[in-house]
Structures are given as C-alpha cells and as structure tokens.
Amino acid sequence: MEELFKQIANLGFPIVVTIFLLVRIENKLDQLSECIHELTAAIKSMK
Template sequence: MEEIYTQIANLGFPIVISIYLLVRIEGKLDDLTESINELSKVITSIK
C-alpha cells in the first residue's frame, strides 16, 4: 500500500503542475493570437 502512495506522489505532482501550466499558457496564447490578428488588420488598412 505504501508503494501505491509513493507512486501517486511521484506521478501526481508532475501531472498536476503540467495541467496547471497548460491552462495558464492556453489563455496567454489566445490573447497573443487575438493581438496578432488585430495587428494584421491594422497593417492591411495601412496599405
């Protein structure tokens, strides 16, 4: 039983951290994509 707890501790922590970071990065990528699209529209209107 102790081995199971050790495995959960060794695998669970990296999984939780990975999910947390992916969720944070996803929001920033959405903002970046929106900014790039807006910049593209501005550049097109200047031409």
C-alpha cells in the first residue's frame, strides 16, 4: 500500500502539469483559429 502512495505522489505532479498545459494550449489554439478566420475575412474583403 505504501508503494502505491509513492507512485501516486510521483506521478500526480506531472499529470497535473500536463493537464494544466493542455488546457492553456487549447485556449490559445482557439484564439489563434479565431484570428485566422478574421484575417481570412479581412483579406477577402480587400479584393
């Protein structure tokens, strides 16, 4: 049982950091996608 707790302690931090970074990257990708669509619309309106 003690070994299980050690494994959870060792793996818990990287898992939390990974989830945090994935959520942040997802938000940034959504913003980037929106900006690309706006840029595309602006370029089309210039023609």
